[in-house]
Amino acid sequence: MPNWRRTGDSITAAYRIRYHGGVALIVHVADVERLISHHADIDLRWDHVRFTVTTHDVGHKLTPADFDLAQRIDKIAAAHEARPLAE
Numbered sequence: 300m301p302n303w304r305r306t307g308d309s310i311t312a313a314y315r316i317r318y319h320g321g322v323a324l325i326v327h328v329a330d331v332e333r334l335i336s337h338h339a340d341i342d343l344r345w346d347h348v349r350f351t352v353t354t355h356d357v358g359h360k361l362t363p364a365d366f367d368l369a370q371r372i373d374k375i376a377a378a379h380e381a382r383p384l385a386e
């Protein structure tokens with residue numbers, strides 16, 4: 300998962316997309332999160348969106364659900380033509 304960086308017990312990825320496109324991307328991600336009952340922390344800026352994923356239920360540890368959500372976010376971002384942002 301080259302777009303994702305691990306920081307402690309969470310993983311983070313950012314995608315370049317302008318603000319209103321970012322809103323649409325977030326809504327799409329939120330729909331999928333509701334289906335899988337797993338939710339990212341999301342930071343929307345004027346030219347990018349950053350997603351951070353960890354599992355709160357087990358005390359902020361990385362679990363398979365985090366990597367599943369991260370892969371889904373990658374696919375949704377690609378569908379929105381949001382390019383991964385190297386940080």
Ligand SMILES: C[C@H](O)[C@H](O)[C@H]1CNC2=NC(N)=NC(=O)C2=N1
Nearest residue numbers: 336337338339353354355356357
């Ligand atoms: C009851 C509900 O499924 C849980 O609280 C879910 C909701 N979404 C979640 N999302 C994330 N990222 N971590 C969790 O532990 C988590 N728990």
